[in-house]
Amino acid sequence: MAWRDIMCGELRAGDAGRRVTVAGWADTRRDHGGLVFVDLRDHTGKVQLVINPEHSSTAAETAHEIRNEFVLQATGDVVARTPELVNPNLPTGQIEVQVDELEILSRSTPLPFQLDEEHVEETLRLRYRWLDMRTERMQRNLRLNHTAISAIRRVMDERGFVDVWTPSMTRGTPEGARDFLTPVRLQPGKFYALAQSPQLFKQLCMVGGIDRYYQIATCWRDEDLRADRQFEFRQLDLEMAFIEREDVLDVMEACVVGAFEAAGVEPPRRPFPRLTYADAMLRYGSDKPDLRFGLEIQDATEVTRDSEFGVFKNAPCVRYVVVPQTFSRSEQTRLEEVAKEWGAKGLANLTQISKFLSERELQAFGVEEGSTALFVADEEAVVARVLGLLRLHLAHELDLIDTSLDVFHWVTDFPLFELSEEFGGWTFMHHPFTAAVSGQEERIEADPEHARGQHYDLIWNGWELGSGSIRIHQAEVQQAVFRVMGMGEEEQRDKFGFLLEALQMGAPPHGGFAMGIDRFIALLAREPDIRQVTAFPKIASGADPLTGAPTPYPDESLRELGLRLLDPQPE
Ligand code: ASP
Numbered sequence: 001m002a003w004r005d006i007m008c009g010e011l012r013a014g015d016a017g018r019r020v021t022v023a024g025w026a027d028t029r030r031d032h033g034g035l036v037f038v039d040l041r042d043h044t045g046k047v048q049l050v051i052n053p054e055h056s057s058t059a060a061e062t063a064h065e066i067r068n069e070f071v072l073q074a075t076g077d078v079v080a081r082t083p084e085l086v087n088p089n090l091p092t093g094q095i096e097v098q099v100d101e102l103e104i105l106s107r108s109t110p111l112p113f114q115l116d117e118e119h120v121e122e123t124l125r126l127r128y129r130w131l132d133m134r135t136e137r138m139q140r141n142l143r144l145n146h147t148a149i150s151a152i153r154r155v156m157d158e159r160g161f162v163d164v165w166t167p168s169m170t171r172g173t174p175e176g177a178r179d180f181l182t183p184v185r186l187q188p189g190k191f192y193a194l195a196q197s198p199q200l201f202k203q204l205c206m207v208g209g210i211d212r213y214y215q216i217a218t219c220w221r222d223e224d225l226r227a228d229r230q231f232e233f234r235q236l237d238l239e240m241a242f243i244e245r246e247d248v249l250d251v252m253e254a255c256v257v258g259a260f261e262a263a264g265v266e267p268p269r270r271p272f273p274r275l276t277y278a279d280a281m282l283r284y285g286s287d288k289p290d291l292r293f294g295l296e297i298q299d300a301t302e303v304t305r306d307s308e309f310g311v312f313k314n315a316p317c318v319r320y321v322v323v324p325q326t327f328s329r330s331e332q333t334r335l336e337e338v339a340k341e342w343g344a345k346g347l348a349n350l351t352q353i354s355k356f357l358s359e360r361e362l363q364a365f366g367v368e369e370g371s372t373a374l375f376v377a378d379e380e381a382v383v384a385r386v387l388g389l390l391r392l393h394l395a396h397e398l399d400l401i402d403t404s405l406d407v408f409h410w411v412t413d414f415p416l417f418e419l420s421e422e423f424g425g426w427t428f429m430h431h432p433f434t435a436a437v438s439g440q441e442e443r444i445e446a447d448p449e450h451a452r453g454q455h456y457d458l459i460w461n462g463w464e465l466g467s468g469s470i471r472i473h474q475a476e477v478q479q480a481v482f483r484v485m486g487m488g489e490e491e492q493r494d495k496f497g498f499l500l501e502a503l504q505m506g507a508p509p510h511g512g513f514a515m516g517i518d519r520f521i522a523l524l525a526r527e528p529d530i531r532q533v534t535a536f537p538k539i540a541s542g543a544d545p546l547t548g549a550p551t552p553y554p555d556e557s558l559r560e561l562g563l564r565l566l567d568p569q570p571e
Pocket of ligand 1: 175196197198199238467468469512513514
């Protein structure tokens with residue numbers, strides 16, 4: 001006997017007269033003493049069951065026992081509802097099933113929350129994820145996840161990409177986060193790192209002649225958990241040999257559009273617009289600007305060089321945004337306070353400082369009646385950061401963002417290095433395997449500040465979806481980058497000897513990309529965070545409320561691994 005011969009949500013008016021068997025969860029039960037109505041639910045929808053003691057007294061007896069989320073199997077005749085009982089809000093609302101055989105397949109204890117309850121506390125949802133998963137929202141999100149990934153796999157397959165599995169347990173990869181460590185019983189005192197990404201393995205695949213690699217790869221990074229971060233997450237990871245940047249961008253755009261189409265969402269138009277890093281920082285004060293609104297930052301440094309206004313004259317950089325609105329004194333003070341929290345010395349409003357400015361300056365700023373120009377004067381990096389944050393803050397506050405838009409764009413031409421206080425010198429902007437712009441290899445060591453990298457990021461509505469680059473494929477150039485980062489010959493050999501060797505044995509030119517798949521799907525599902533599209537995520541404390549992990553281990557297990565806790569956790 002089949003458990004069911006049709007899904008609950010599939011029954012329509014045309015099925016009237018059919019005898020069917022359905023199975024699923026009791027969504028609601030209305031017991032009218034004699035008649036019992038049950039909405040039976042599976043992932044396709046709900047159908048109303050009517051259990052009438054006049055049709056079957058055994059079924060009626062069983063029906064009285066039913067509580068929410070019991071699992072039922074029901075057999076009966078599909079009948080059309082009388083017009084006044086039609087429920088126009090349900091696709092199955094024109095019919096009901098008059099049940100004469102009813103079986104409780106499984107019972108449920110009273111529920112910690114009802115499935116239709118709004119605002120259930122998230123830890124509780126995650127503690128009982130198997131219940132939460134039955135909600136329409138989670139069903140939709142997990143299925144969308146699958147739909148999008150299947151579409152991406154199709155695109156990759158059509159383009160000849162080969163799915164190669166790479167190890168999770170490996171050496172640390174420098175993706176800029178802390179590693180998760182795995183002790184090894186057979187090698188006490190030594191650790192594998194869980195891969196932060198398959199970066200080096202995919203490059204080795206290129207040296208190995210794979211040409212077009214991809215993987216929906218799980219990555220592990222020990223970072224604080226946030227809306228868009230979990231300890232473990234998946235990337236659409238790809239790498240291609242004998243290609244240019246354009247080839248990589250083309251594949252990625254095809255994946256994005258393919259996933260949108262499969263999800264039934266209007267896809268963004270191709271090719272996605274591009275911004276250079278320098279332009280993004282100048283005009284939007286961010287390397288991942290949200291382009292759904294204007295509020296572009298304007299530069300005033302040239303015009304204010306000889307200003308009478310000391311704050312402008314003495315600052316290496318002066319920029320401003322024009323906001324289509326005026327602010328009261330208290331609003332202005334509040335904005336200034338926020339700007340100071342971001343590191344600004346102040347936030348000048350043009351109307352308040354205009355008496356110090358020359359005609360030439362005032363003319364250059366050309367602010368219309370009813371608008372406000374807000375200035376920051378400081379080091380360039382501070383000005384960009386503060387105005388970038390202010391731009392976003394005002395857009396949210398003044399409701400300037402058209403949330404129906406999906407704006408994708410590329411940011412290209414990043415600097416190869418940035419100064420890091422943590423390392424006390426130059427460090428990579430993307431990762432140390434990114435190639436310099438062709439012809440700038442000399443600059444790597446001679447002028448690291450001005451060396452540009454062949455690095456590109458993909459941005460969706462101000463979220464960085466992923467990064468990629470054309471890689472270094474010559475060992476000498478790779479070593480030059482390591483040297484700039486302060487890595488001596490010995491450290492290079494120790495950490496990356498295998499890569500340097502591979503680069504010396506016929507490495508083709510190559511490049512690739514990795515996109516955070518979970519983040520992409522969360523945005524596609526219009527969800528605020530990746531937990532809503534992840535089956536079993538962890539909460540911000542780093543714990544898993546469902547299994548109770550992480551858990552302490554007994555001393556014997558640790559000893560076997562050659563480990564002893566410094567500060568034993570009181571249990
Ligand atoms: N491995 C890089 C990352 O995880 C992406 C790439 O360069 O392909 O960000």
